[in-house]
Amino acid sequence: MVGAEIGDEEKMKASYFEQHGGPEVLTYGDLPDPEPAAGEVIVDIHAASVNGADWKVRAGGTYGEIESFPYILGRDFSGVVATLGEGAGDFAVGDPVFGVCERGQEGTYAEKIAMDQALCASKPDSMPHIDAACLSLTGLTAIISVEETLQLKAGEKILIQGGAGGVASFAIELAKHIGAHVITTCSARNMDYVRGLGADEVIDYGAQDFTEIVTDCDAVFETVGGDVTLKSFSVLKPGGRLAAIASGMQAPPSPRDDVESLRPAVGRDRKYMERIVKLYEAGVVHTQPVTVYSLENAVETHRVSESRHLQGKLVFQVR
Numbered sequence: 001m002v003g004a005e006i007g008d009e010e011k012m013k014a015s016y017f018e019q020h021g022g023p024e025v026l027t028y029g030d031l032p033d034p035e036p037a038a039g040e041v042i043v044d045i046h047a048a049s050v051n052g053a054d055w056k057v058r059a060g061g062t063y064g065e066i067e068s069f070p071y072i073l074g075r076d077f078s079g080v081v082a083t084l085g086e087g088a089g090d091f092a093v094g095d096p097v098f099g100v101c102e103r104g105q106e107g108t109y110a111e112k113i114a115m116d117q118a119l120c121a122s123k124p125d126s127m128p129h130i131d132a133a134c135l136s137l138t139g140l141t142a143i144i145s146v147e148e149t150l151q152l153k154a155g156e157k158i159l160i161q162g163g164a165g166g167v168a169s170f171a172i173e174l175a176k177h178i179g180a181h182v183i184t185t186c187s188a189r190n191m192d193y194v195r196g197l198g199a200d201e202v203i204d205y206g207a208q209d210f211t212e213i214v215t216d217c218d219a220v221f222e223t224v225g226g227d228v229t230l231k232s233f234s235v236l237k238p239g240g241r242l243a244a245i246a247s248g249m250q251a252p253p254s255p256r257d258d259v260e261s262l263r264p265a266v267g268r269d270r271k272y273m274e275r276i277v278k279l280y281e282a283g284v285v286h287t288q289p290v291t292v293y294s295l296e297n298a299v300e301t302h303r304v305s306e307s308r309h310l311q312g313k314l315v316f317q318v319r
């Protein structure tokens, strides 16, 4: 159903697309309000962030084709509970919540979303909606990758590829909190930014080849993809481990048999949101520089995101 064909039902504004393609396929218009299934709540979205995966879903291919259109992108949200579905008793109407949708059940580029209450967490007053939306998917990905998959320990040396990106920025702060020695790569214009996050060593990938500088790492967190993934295995010491999130859904094939290649399984549970709140309130992680857009400007946000050289986060302020 397209926006223009909607009948008398309640409508919300959303940014959606009806076929895969470039940023220009994103359309701003009316779609039907979501209905809560059992165990779901309707959230009035205040903020939703743009993630590096969104443009790949829009373009088609990387994460598979979408079968049902119109499709609303967006994985993380912060807002207020507006309606309770049957049996949804974890929250009350009016509670501020934030969280991340299941893969394939996106839809936060919109005024409302129906969410499984188990994927929502209470948003404290100390964390503004914009911060909560920006930190949720990046934060849970970094937490699962660094703490659960790599099991990074104090005193270990880690290379974090693509330090200026959303996930990697969170990972740098987390790895420093754990007590690791952090090396990261970024473009020249982002070097001061990643130093500010706490990185001990910063490599400008445009001027230097990290494989000629970095050796004997216990761990690599690879967020860039392509050739960078394969080359990153060379910096590991024997017994080292590499976790990759930008090279598909499987662990990348390793050219070495004395190191481990891992693909973090990124779950969406409430416990990860609660961990984000803890790290945020303790001052361990911070919201990155944020560029705020309205939903009408989704085409522009995707152009910036797809350029792959943003610093910090792009976020929609919805209300």
Ligand SMILES: NC(=O)c1ccc[n+]([C@@H]2O[C@H](COP(=O)([O-])OP(=O)(O)OC[C@H]3O[C@@H](n4cnc5c(N)ncnc54)[C@H](OP(=O)(O)O)[C@@H]3O)[C@@H](O)[C@H]2O)c1
Binding pocket: 051, 052, 053, 056, 137, 138, 141, 161, 162, 163, 164, 165, 166, 167, 168, 185, 186, 187, 188, 190, 205, 223, 224, 225, 228, 245, 246, 266, 305, 308, 309, 310, 311, 312
């Ligand atoms: N659940 C999951 O599995 C999951 C979740 C989130 C993200 N991801 C994936 O993880 C990747 C990162 O996501 P994100 O949201 O953090 O991305 P992002 O915020 O869009 O950041 C991309 C960053 O990559 C950097 N970059 C580009 N080329 C580079 C290179 N050759 N070497 C070093 N840095 C480079 C850019 O910084 P410069 O300007 O400094 O180049 C930019 O800041 C994406 O591929 C995304 O699909 C997976």
